[in-house]
Amino acid sequence: MEKAEYDCGFLEDVVDDGRVSFEASRREQYAGDASPHEPRTPDAVVWPTDSEEVSRILAAANERGVPVTPWSAGSSLEGNPIPVAGGIVLSTYEMESIEVRADDLHAVVGPGVVYDDLNERLARDGLRFPPGISSGDLATIGGMIANNASGFNAVRYGETRDHVRRLEVVLPDGRIVECGGDVVKTSAGYSLKDLFVGSEGTLGVITEATLGVEGIPEHRRAALVTFPTERHASEAVAEVIRFGVRPGAIEYVNEGTVEIIDEYADDLSLTAAPTLIVEVHGNTAGVEEDVEFVRSICEDNGATSWESAAGDEREEIWRARRETYDAVRSHRPGEEPAIVGDVVVPISRYPDIVEAVETESDDLDLFCPAVGHAGDGNLHYAPLADLDDSDAVERARELNRRIVKRAIDMGGTATGEHGVGIGKRKFMEREHGVAVDLMYDIKESLDPNGIMNPGKVLPDDGDVTDET
Template identity: 55%
Template structure:
């Protein structure tokens, strides 16, 4: 876990001393993320309280060739906040200001704002930041932008990049620059903000983001459809997406994942391939949309179709979010070897479900679909 020591004594000349951590026990908390990748202890952690802190630290480290790894919530499972070269972890988690502009359907936030907290803040305005993610209670706006995160609602609302209007970014040498505009349409020059979304902190550190918001759905309806085979579930996905409506969320769970959740979380899921479908609307017409989804699933040979109450919807998604931690906790003597999403065009999803199983079966999570990137 330890790294080759780098002299970081200059940091207390750059930011207040109480914002710098060098105690090994404190550094260990910033050595890894939520994934299976090896941890690496940094030489120091700086807790940035604003753009000026970020700029000053990056400029000082740039002058001394000290590596810097940006970090916010640390909920990633891909290893990007791990300081593999030691040096400084730049913690932007304290930067959690939120300014809501309801008339423009925008929110201006710091990178340390937690996804669920942001939506709680937006609830009184009947707005929300839509790209729902599994780790919403941990993931931050800065991390979502760095990873171009998406999740349960991507099929209808897209990924993080679809909602980023404007960014304030600090480059490696401490320069502060801004990209984008706080409007939906702008044809004035290159869309440079899109270069930073998904760059995982390699190009600069986001210190402020202007995000486009969506109205909160007035009506939410959901159903759990079960199938005799995973191939039939794949056919149902294609049927639903070829129809006249777009679900708010559409997720696939295989029977192995369902059994795992039943054993570890008492989730009460059927032991079968299944789809969780959620529909959003602004009136009672969303109930009729459920009949359209039911017909699409029955055409694929579904063996069960149960609608869910509001409380049951939350229970279903809570179970879905627990697949990864349940897999990690299932066997204390085992580690998760690989984590990843399989992304294919919707029309090819049935082919993907028909693909030959690997010789060694694993419990894996599959996102049924993701809207094509613009």
Template identity: 40%
Template sequence: MTANGWRAVLRERLGERVSVLPGDLQAHARDEGTPYTCIPGAVVFAQSEADVLATLAVARDHRVPVTPWGAGTSLEGAALPLPGAISLDLSGLDTVGEVDPLGFTVTVGPGVRRVALNRRLRSHGLFFPVDPGADASLGGMAATHASGTTTVRYGGMRENVLSLRVALLDGRVLSLGSAARKSSSGYALKHLFLGSEGTLGVITALTLRLHPLPPATASVQLAFPDVASAVLASVTARGLGVTPERLEFVDAATVRAVNRHRDRHDPEAPTLWAEVAGRDAADVDTQLALLREAAALHGGVTVGEARTPEAQGALWAARHGVYDALRAAWPGHATRIGDVCVPLPALASTVALAQRLLAKHGLTAPLVGHIGDGNLHLLMHAPPDDTETWARIERVLHELATQAIAAGGTCTGEHGVGLRKRPYLRAEHGAALDVMRDVKALFDPLNLLNPGKVVGDPLSLPDWSQDVPTRT
């Protein structure tokens, strides 16, 4: 059947929810972190679980690949469709159920955005803690096992999703997990889908674990003489028993860029931002004192402190504005964020390695990180057509990912695998990669769900806007 044929079937079943308008196709052709443009053959704007199932039925019958789409904030190509295939936009599944203030749960559609959800939860004295920085969709965050600034205390999506509804390619819908806080019943299938990036099924609903807003919080900004000292101070603070709400690091170059971009005057030195929470002001004071003690042991000094929400927002503005400031620092440059995560004992040596690699290859790349859980980001940049520099960038990121795995860490701490981290999965997982591929084949025997991502090999598939074979 030709592309017009399967599109006609989609239109017959889903009507105006199917779009082939150039603007809609282009809007689903790129993500925020990869240079690729992959124009789908059609975009389905699903409004319900039934729409998802209808889309998967057409994909199954006509052998057309489907890639789920949330907010398009992916950094490794996870949401990019195959050219000419189906982009399944889940933003319309944006219902928010009744908040359960006793069970600390809420059930949401996959299209609900993180910021909007927390705005609604605030009146209940609750919040959802996972904060990847971008205003991502909850379904996309679950599909990539997102984490972020608060992971050091609350964990990532696996720790904060209690249950899922997932539509499979064969038409079944699975309900996985429960609102109970623990269970020893059966296999933990829910966890297969958290981080599967749409390669096993499509998430249609999530029940989330919520947390009470802390009674008292405070934030502190600490400057250090060098990067190693800041990193060691973060490890020391954890050893002293401080479990901050957030513990973030940036290097001097990053502070410099933010100062210029936001007209700030922060000391241009390696810097830690930390937020602590407690039962009351005295509890918060105790934790701040421990943080200052950890910093002082490594030459750190306090350069900012805030206790009211307004003052804390101003203090954290420098950290939250990093990405925009760094892009503005090199106008016309394309960017790529390298992301690894290592065990805390290997953190300082991994940071030192990153600095050596940058010097060796003649590159500048500000270093930032969710340092409390060993997560580091390098923001690489160069003119888009400077192939020689991009080759050096790829070499640095390759060596950093390889070393992170050798140190017992991972090639991707929170950005997912997508297209670009696939080459490292064999080194990281060994024979387990073959089992992962067996699982993929079990759930998706036709290899139509986001093919070529995560555990898939790079594929040379036809342009699905041309003739596509029909199942016999």
């Protein structure tokens, strides 16, 4: 255990009994996320229950210059909530109210609500909050907003940002602000809600949100399609998007990953080949037309097999994608992803970035599973390494640097949905140039004492490593 750096005893005066802990065993649960970034144990953990309590905590911490790192579920992949500077971890988990306003197609939710729980509640009204993230059983709405998370279904329904209508945010000095409104559109001044979405807890704490939701589509058909090469598969994706089908999901899985999943889930009997999983959504019989259209595009691009399904069988098709995380992690004992790539490129360049990952992994002698929310131009690659093998880890990092550079040169981004956290800070200057200076200005303006989640998003010259 690390030595406490900040005296956080003042929390006992501002938080209700039982809502603060200084115990090592509790604090250690808030030291690291789902990434390989080095954990750091905070000096205290608080679990406030409402915005007033959050306000008191932040005001008191701000006065004392004590860092505060908001914590959602710890399922993030870039060290986003690791309290690298020590101080307080502020868990939003107790703020878990859900109020569904079906008539307005929106829900008012607390930041601690788990994604799957929200969708379970919404399903009673035939509704869903649709970004479709992979870690929906863990991730909370607050974390999703803070990272502008998205996943499987963003290609049709958009990112978390696209659904945020209103935010209640507590600023570092304790002020409680409302941003946006319970409306689908507005032109009333600067869009502050969009500033907080994706700011990863570095500007304030989100304590409530109004989220737009969608009807559950009446018809869903999934298809599993294989291709002779990675390029054939990725070119089919670009063409489906180009022709405006807007599938509910279109996922790419490279051949190496299909092999691993097939080994891991041996009842699936997958063919080791570059694979797409496409799902078409709709409320009318038009869904069948869309499925046939996607099929014809895949066949024009050399598809070697096509298997489609609705109902329960649809879930079987999805298993071929959903098992990825566990399959990759159990593939080689002692090895795990040394980095998790998350680039996005313009869709026409998707074949090029897919090929780049293949070529550069070979060049660096890395075994590199790759999957992606292909319809968004989003590609994840996760080179496996023994994390104690510094040479292998360095090669994995080099792979990431090369791919991110290529993506940015194509007009793309270093991170499509995982956020900057610790690991992507070193790419911010490359991606944004002068705009990074504006981000500093905004950070300085909203958080002059720099207490909110220090060491994240914006690069600095401090001692926080950004080499993972």
